[in-house]
Amino acid sequence: MHATIHRIRIAFSWLCIVGLVFAPTALLAAERPNIIFCMTDDQGYGDVGYQGHPVLMTPTLDEMAVTGLRLDRFYSASPVCSPTRASVLTGRSPNRTGVFRWGNALRPEERTLSALLADAGYRTGFFGKWHLGSIRAGRPTSPGARGFERWTAAANFFMNDPWMSRDGQPVQLVGEGSLATVDEALGFIREAAAGDQPFLAFVWFGSPHTPHQATEELKSLYADQSPKLRNYYGEITGVDQAMGKLRDELRELDIHRQTLLMFTSDNGGRTVDGADHRGLRGQKSDLWEGGIRVPALIEWPGRIVPRSTDMPAGTVDLFPTFLDLAGVPRPTDRPLDGISLVPLLDGAMTSRPQPLGFWDYSQPETIGMKSDEIVQQLRAVLDSGGVGEINEGILHPATQPWTELDVYPGRAAWMDNHWKLHRTADQRYLLFDLAQDPAEQADVFAEQASRGRRMSEELRAWEDSVIQSVRGADY
Numbered sequence: 001m002h003a004t005i006h007r008i009r010i011a012f013s014w015l016c017i018v019g020l021v022f023a024p025t026a027l028l029a030a031e032r033p034n035i036i037f038c039m040t041d042d043q044g045y046g047d048v049g050y051q052g053h054p055v056l057m058t059p060t061l062d063e064m065a066v067t068g069l070r071l072d073r074f075y076s077a078s079p080v081c082s083p084t085r086a087s088v089l090t091g092r093s094p095n096r097t098g099v100f101r102w103g104n105a106l107r108p109e110e111r112t113l114s115a116l117l118a119d120a121g122y123r124t125g126f127f128g129k130w131h132l133g134s135i136r137a138g139r140p141t142s143p144g145a146r147g148f149e150r151w152t153a154a155a156n157f158f159m160n161d162p163w164m165s166r167d168g169q170p171v172q173l174v175g176e177g178s179l180a181t182v183d184e185a186l187g188f189i190r191e192a193a194a195g196d197q198p199f200l201a202f203v204w205f206g207s208p209h210t211p212h213q214a215t216e217e218l219k220s221l222y223a224d225q226s227p228k229l230r231n232y233y234g235e236i237t238g239v240d241q242a243m244g245k246l247r248d249e250l251r252e253l254d255i256h257r258q259t260l261l262m263f264t265s266d267n268g269g270r271t272v273d274g275a276d277h278r279g280l281r282g283q284k285s286d287l288w289e290g291g292i293r294v295p296a297l298i299e300w301p302g303r304i305v306p307r308s309t310d311m312p313a314g315t316v317d318l319f320p321t322f323l324d325l326a327g328v329p330r331p332t333d334r335p336l337d338g339i340s341l342v343p344l345l346d347g348a349m350t351s352r353p354q355p356l357g358f359w360d361y362s363q364p365e366t367i368g369m370k371s372d373e374i375v376q377q378l379r380a381v382l383d384s385g386g387v388g389e390i391n392e393g394i395l396h397p398a399t400q401p402w403t404e405l406d407v408y409p410g411r412a413a414w415m416d417n418h419w420k421l422h423r424t425a426d427q428r429y430l431l432f433d434l435a436q437d438p439a440e441q442a443d444v445f446a447e448q449a450s451r452g453r454r455m456s457e458e459l460r461a462w463e464d465s466v467i468q469s470v471r472g473a474d475y
Contacts, residue, residue, distance in 0.1 A: 032198045034259040041157050041209040044269030045293045046278035057237050060244035068299030070308035076267045077315045079291035082131050084266040084315050089113050091319025091338040096469035100361045105133035105394045108140040109475040111331050113319050115147030117200050120328045125188035126151040128181045128204035137168025152184045155374040157209035163375035170379035176215050178205045178242035193253045207235040232274040257302030265294040281440045287413045312352050317341050334474035357462045361410035414459035421455040429456050
């Protein structure tokens with residue numbers, strides 16, 4: 001039954017493509033488009049039907065893969081969540097911004113996409129997992145302080161019936177976690193669509209982060225799987241259903257041709273939870289492909305011709321891309337690590353003009369963060385007159401991790417199209433040709449010595465630049 005429905009939806013999608021190809025007016029670019037950016041939490045590269053997963057049901061995402069731009073080599077800036085989220089907002093390597101690991105707050109001095117678009121006349125809204133600072137109103141690291149005029153934020157990942165902070169006021173949403181998040185976002189989207197300003201909406205799901213708690217209805221779709229996988233797969237299908245409701249509403253409002261809708265994940269999944277990386281090496285927390293290559297789709301019926309691309313792109317590219325689409329100048333007073341993907345959207349870019357850099361600096365400090373408990377603590381403080389602090393689990397690095405340029409802690413990677421260089425924590429270099437070896441099994445550094453030396457020098461120069469940013473040179 002599910003397979004039949006899936007085939008019908010895909011067939012309908014191809015009819016839509018034919019209509020786009022033979023209707024030139026449908027391809028006219030919208031001026032100052034609406035932008036909706038959706039991101040899951042710990043979803044593996046292969047955890048979607050369109051990548052050939054043998055069990056998962058993701059008909060909405062499968063349809064988007066046919067009707068939009070499918071990015072088969074899209075990379076999160078980090079193998080863990082908070083740093084990747086910082087890269088989306090700033091277009092910069094997370095280490096530059098002080099977000100080295102999960103739980104670090106984004107520095108208030110950073111320029112954010114949301115603030116720049118708000119200044120340019122966009123309505124801005126944030127909904128879902130924040131994990132970049134405070135969820136208290138008036139705090140310098142809250143969504144409101146980062147340019148979001150409307151926000152309903154969870155401190156970290158969340159489950160069903162989640163507690164969130166709505167513009168600083170604690171509320172408990174009702175229903176399956178992903179659907180409740182989309183419902184909250186749709187209130188803002190409907191209001192914004194009725195006006196004459198374009199809008200930016202971030203929808204950051206809490207699934208499929210562990211612990212997995214799918215609803216009974218979603219688990220029943222996977223009755224022949226183990227209890228663990230019923231919950232894991234059920235959460236992903238819950239995300240898919242929420243994306244379906246969002247897409248349907250854009251069409252009901254008749255704004256889908258003026259709206260760029262993007263879907264991706266903040267990093268790879270955990271294999272112990274059931275994540276599938278389609279044969280890629282590694283998982284969450286690794287700089288191997290399984291830790292940073294994530295599913296990614298962009299749908300924009302008014303502009304994008306449906307197709308797929310294997311050009312490497314990443315979350316650091318979204319800041320300059322969205323600014324360019326909105327006609328907003330990029331900041332020139334600090335380094336950006338991303339490039340504009342507008343030529344890629346228009347079919348005019350097939351290779352990446354500059355490499356992608358990754359640097360995972362693993363701080364030993366970690367703080368457990370249970371989002372519902374944090375929001376409930378906030379409610380208790382506000383109910384008592386607003387006096388008192390809550391433990392939001394935020395890490396503010398008090399000292400710089402590097403004092404000398406010859407200290408390069410952690411692991412790093414440098415990706416130049418299909419060539420990928422790794423620097424290990426013990427300062428060894430490994431080189432892989434992803435075109436021939438996507439699973440990163442055969443180190444060819446010795447055979448490609450000249451290329452390896454050049455790429456290692458480029459990586460070191462980039463790391464030196466990042467260190468200067470960490471020290472505050474950009475502010």
